[in-house]
Amino acid sequence: MKTLLVFLLLCHASSAVKHTLRYFLTGSSGVSAFPEFMGVMMVNDIQVAYCGGNTFGPKQDWGQTIVEKDPEQVQWYRYGCYEDKPYFFKEMISSLKQRFNQSEGVHILQFMSGCKWDDTTGQVTGYMQYGYDGEDFITLDLNTLTWIAPTPKAVITKQRWDTERGRNQYNERFIAQTCPQWLKTTLQYGEKTLLRTDRPSVSLLQKTPSSAVSCHATGFYPDRALMFWSKDGEEIHEGVEHGEMLPNHDGTFQMSVDLTVSSAEDWRRYHCVFQFDGTEDRIITKLDQAAIRTNRVKPQTLTVLIIPAVVCVGLVVMAASGYMVYQRRKDKRPPSPPESIAELSETLNPPT
The missing domain is CATH 3.30.500.10 (MHC class I-like antigen recognition-like)
Incomplete structure (x- = not known):
């Protein structure tokens, strides 16, 4: 193979x-x-x-x-x-x-x-x-x-x-x-x-578990390059969609090629290949689920985030309830006697 x-x-x-x-x-x-x-x-x-x-x-x-x-x-x-x-x-x-x-x-x-x-x-x-x-x-x-x-x-x-x-x-x-x-x-x-040659940075990207896997290359020069997906060493076209080559702000280029593959398949059989036209300079990236970058939140990560949030909310509610009980008890407590004649005078004759 x-x-x-x-x-x-x-x-x-x-x-x-x-x-x-x-x-x-x-x-x-x-x-x-x-x-x-x-x-x-x-x-x-x-x-x-x-x-x-x-x-x-x-x-x-x-x-x-x-x-x-x-x-x-x-x-x-x-x-x-x-x-x-x-x-x-x-x-x-x-x-x-x-x-x-x-x-x-x-x-x-x-x-x-x-x-x-x-x-x-x-x-x-x-x-x-x-x-x-x-x-x-x-x-x-x-x-x-x-x-x-x-x-x-x-x-x-x-x-x-x-x-x-x-x-x-x-x-x-x-x-x-x-x-x-x-x-x-x-x-x-x-x-x-x-005549310079800048090798790209290649990443595997995926939006959701059911969406296509995108092999994205960026930072390469010149723009005479190609990307394709292979399965068992053979270039494939079914389920593959090629993106447009785009320029970067620094004069380099970027491009991507998407692959729609079933989660039931053996992903190790797939490879993303980047190659400069007319040279042997190539980068081969194995389709590995662990290497895929995504912006979605995994379920276990979401659980870890929710638990502290619930505990925090509970503490806030408890603190608020305790403060309200304290205030009610404080309002029913008889006022303390004045400690001096000046205080007594202020109490009896509040300022106008």
């Missing part, structure tokens, strides 16, 4: 680590207090640089290294942010508003492009596409170097852009060659941030 579990984990670890470099450019029309054009560069989903309005620069401390050591890349960003793309986006939005018969209102044009590099196999994949008002508008097919129009209103653009062979070839070279090269150098500059 243990051999099967190890084999399963090695199968999950056989996938390679993949790094990404992505560009997001946004142009807008009719949006006040928002730049007409802005751009963001992200590596492994971490924002590295940005531009918008009259602002351009790195978002990370180590991003300054790109400015100092890679002037070609910086020049490409500056040209795209201040000369080429802002003008192109403005003209394209104006053209699309006429084509869609739009005169006023808010309109957004987005450009998304990037590459993914497998640092084990060396495989590079990429994409380039445009979206308009929240929907896909046109996408470049890197195999045929032609554009795909998912909407009839994009056909005109497709026909015109398909004839621009030189531009399409440049886009293909950028995605297949330039983008992965810049990705590799950026990974070197930001190695301590982009």
Whole structure:
């Protein structure tokens, strides 16, 4: 059984680590207090640089290294942010508003492009596409170097852009060659941030005895990780619900996977497995009822709390009853004689 579990984990670890470099450019029309054009560069989903309005620069401390050591890349960003793309986006939005018969209102044009590099196999994949008002508008097919129009209103653009062979070839070279090269150098500059690995803290949680057991991992980095439940060394899907991966305030991540299991089953057959994508770094947590953390009050604990409370209430009642008896007896007792002439005078002549 243990051999099967190890084999399963090695199968999950056989996938390679993949790094990404992505560009997001946004142009807008009719949006006040928002730049007409802005751009963001992200590596492994971490924002590295940005531009918008009259602002351009790195978002990370180590991003300054790109400015100092890679002037070609910086020049490409500056040209795209201040000369080429802002003008192109403005003209394209104006053209699309006429084509869609739009005169006023808010309109957004987005450009998304990037590459993914497998640092084990060396495989590079990429994409380039445009979206308009929240929907896909046109996408470049890197195999045929032609554009795909998912909407009839994009056909005109497709026909015109398909004839621009030189531009399409440049886009293909950028995605297949330039983008992965810049990705590799950026990974070197930001190695301590982009290539670090923080292991998570893994806990078993359960709300009630009848609810699902949640395997929760938090404090890990990067976010390229997976969690699953296994039974007898085999990954299971029935009764399993995967939660969403969420960011923590310190830049790390958290995620959980729930398992619904009968109390009559042998829980020792179940394990929660956490693993970073493409590595053998994994954490295996056995499903143990004694290790489950919960906020419910156990019956024996509740009894221990109730007994002192009852005794305390009883003592209070007894004290109150004794005080009332004392007061009644005190009221029936004859008053003590005055000890001095002054007291006697006060008694007979109380102040007005």
